[in-house]
Amino acid sequence: MTVTRILTRPGVLRIVFAMIVALSFSIVQTDVSSAQDASVLSGIVVGVEVDENGNLTRFAVSDSAGGVTTFELSASTQYGLENQAGDRWVSTQSDESSEAARHLRDHRERFAPITVSSENGIALSVVEREEGKLEANLGYLFAVFAITWALFFVYVLYMGSKQRVLQHEIAKLKGKLG
Amino acid sequence: MTKVLNLLDPLLIISAALMGLTLYLIFIWVPTELNQGAVQRILYFHVPVAWGSMLGIFVVSGSSFMYLWKKNDKWDRLAVASAEVGVVFGGLMLLTGMIWARPVWAVWWTGEAKLTTALILFFIYVAYLMFRAYFPPGAQRQRLAAIIGLIGAIDTPIIYFAANLWSQAHPPIITGPAGDPESTLGSDLGMVLLASTLTFTFIFIYLVQTRYKIRKSEDDLIELKRASTASVMTGAN
Numbered sequence: 001m002t003v004t005r006i007l008t009r010p011g012v013l014r015i016v017f018a019m020i021v022a023l024s025f026s027i028v029q030t031d032v033s034s035a036q037d038a039s040v041l042s043g044i045v046v047g048v049e050v051d052e053n054g055n056l057t058r059f060a061v062s063d064s065a066g067g068v069t070t071f072e073l074s075a076s077t078q079y080g081l082e083n084q085a086g087d088r089w090v091s092t093q094s095d096e097s098s099e100a101a102r103h104l105r106d107h108r109e110r111f112a113p114i115t116v117s118s119e120n121g122i123a124l125s126v127v128e129r130e131e132g133k134l135e136a137n138l139g140y141l142f143a144v145f146a147i148t149w150a151l152f153f154v155y156v157l158y159m160g161s162k163q164r165v166l167q168h169e170i171a172k173l174k175g176k177l178g
Numbered sequence: 179m180t181k182v183l184n185l186l187d188p189l190l191i192i193s194a195a196l197m198g199l200t201l202y203l204i205f206i207w208v209p210t211e212l213n214q215g216a217v218q219r220i221l222y223f224h225v226p227v228a229w230g231s232m233l234g235i236f237v238v239s240g241s242s243f244m245y246l247w248k249k250n251d252k253w254d255r256l257a258v259a260s261a262e263v264g265v266v267f268g269g270l271m272l273l274t275g276m277i278w279a280r281p282v283w284a285v286w287w288t289g290e291a292k293l294t295t296a297l298i299l300f301f302i303y304v305a306y307l308m309f310r311a312y313f314p315p316g317a318q319r320q321r322l323a324a325i326i327g328l329i330g331a332i333d334t335p336i337i338y339f340a341a342n343l344w345s346q347a348h349p350p351i352i353t354g355p356a357g358d359p360e361s362t363l364g365s366d367l368g369m370v371l372l373a374s375t376l377t378f379t380f381i382f383i384y385l386v387q388t389r390y391k392i393r394k395s396e397d398d399l400i401e402l403k404r405a406s407t408a409s410v411m412t413g414a415n
Contacts, residue, residue, distance in 0.1 A: 080214065087284040128215065140281055144220045144274045148227070152381070155266050159388055166395040173402040177409060 041069055042115045042129050045108040048101055055097035059104050059123075061116055071116055071123040079103065080127040084110060088128075100126075189384040196377040203370045211367065217281045222370055224274040226378035231271045231299060232334050233382060234264025238306070239331030242324035251397065254320045257327055259389035261306050263382060268300040295337040302330035315400065 046068060047060035060070045075094035081103045082088045089103060104126070107114055113129035184190070204222045211218035237260035245253035275293070276286045287293065306326050313319040 086281075088282055090282075138216055140217050140277050141219055144223055144277050147273055147277075148223055148270055151266060151270060152385075155385070156388075159392055163392050163395060166392065166399055170395065170399050170402060173399070173406050177402070177406060 039119070040115060040117050042113055043069075044111055044113055045104050048104045048108060050098070050101045053098070054101060056093070056101035056104065059126075061114065069116075070121075071118055071126075072121055073097075074122050074124075077123050078125040078127075080125070081107065081114070082128050187384065187387075189380060189387060193377065193380040193384050196373070196380055200370075200374045200377045203373055208366050208370045214282055217278060220274055220278040222374045224271065224278055225371055226375040227267050227270040227274060228296070229375055230267035230378050230382045231264055231296075231303075232337065233379065234260050234267055235299060235302070235327075235331050235334050237386070238264065238327040242327035245320060245324045246328075251320075254324070255390055255393040255397070256386070257324065258307075258310060259386045259393055261303055261327070262389055263385045265300070265303045265307065266385070267378075267382065268296075268303050271296060272300060292337065295333060299330075299333050299337060302326075302333060306330060 041061060041063055043061040043063040045059060046062045047058075047070070048056065049058040051057050056073060058070055058072055060068050062068050073093045075092070077093040077100075078090075079092065079096075079100050080088060080090050083103075083106065089099070091099060093100060104114075106112075115127050115129045117124045200222070204219055208219075208222075210216060238257045241253040241256040241260065244250070245257065275296070279288070280286050306323060309326060310319065310323050313322065
């Protein structure tokens with residue numbers, strides 16, 4: 001009996017189908033709060049405002065058309081910013097507000113572009129502008145896809161050559177046994 | 179004799195078609211995730227291969243249990259085929275995870291719970307296959323391998339819950355019964371993840387089926403060698 005037959009047995013098929021349905025249901029049930037619904041602006045940091053404790057309170061971004069937009073912050077504002085060396089810092093306004101101010105000042109001094117997603121003038125996320133570093137990021141992406149395909153390809157080739165050797169030996173022995 | 183690598187195999191055709199659709203979804207359809215940027219697209223491969231590696235150990239343990247119960251060689255073949263494909267998926271899970279971690283965490287590897295338990299799963303697969311390779315063939319090897327396969331499955335729930343049990347750097351669970359309801363996974367992103375998972379499930383089934391056929395041929399060859407030796411000895415007497 002081949003694996004195909006085992007896998008196409010109604011019982012096994014039902015289990016596989018149930019697993020797929022359970023997985024899809026759990027994903028669909030996931031509470032959706034995608035950042036893509038918010039408005040997005042990319043540009044250079046031109047102003048950083050802090051309170052007496054050094055916590056970030058507001059910041060301003062200048063876009064490519066020269067317009068300046070000021071963003072307020074909420075406790076849940078997320079940050080994903082990199083320093084000059086490329087080390088990524090991820091945090092939220094409630095956790096590390098003063099660190100956020102330091103990173104934004106650093107971006108202002110370096111003229112490093114950022115992308116801000118916002119709703120009603122309140123920043124939801126402040127991240128590195130990816131278009132500015134496509135090559136670095138695509139390198140990692142390319143590596144993953146290349147390795148995955150290479151490994152699958154090599155594995156299938158290995159199985160093919162193994163089967164050829166086996167078929168040859170089986171045919172030889174069958175011939176011997178008459 | 180059946181051809182192992184048949185390009186007209188329905189599973190291969192379905193897998194290829196689904197992979198084409200998945201690649202379109204990953205690179206053209208789904209928007210770029212704001213917090214991680216382009217590297218986030220790695221997760222559309224990383225999560226499905228991680229799912230495949232866990233599915234593998236499920237099949238290994240399930241068929242090991244069936245072998246111990248029914249003593250039918252087909253279950254042993256299914257276990258070994260699934261373990262070998264599981265090693266491929268497990269290795270990919272580790273590699274893709276490391277490549278994703280480098281730009282996001284700034285390190286290739288960290289000793290946090292999810293990563294460590296995933297590495298243990300990979301070693302369980304390797305240990306299972308090494309045991310089978312070095313132990314003399316026969317019913318005892320199959321029995322002991324089945325027991326190793328059953329013990330190995332214990333690691334699976336630990337991996338799944340690790341991110342929630344020990345809140346460390348790894349993102350929390352977003353799918354399944356322990357999925358985080360506050361997850362920021364968008365509907366589009368979730369849809370692509372689901373499509374990719376389905377695609378890799380078909381690839382997993384196709385590879386297991388192919389490896390199973392080879393295992394069957396290996397068993398046939400052992401039987402023929404035994405018959406050949408017996409006929410030589412009969413001739414000598």
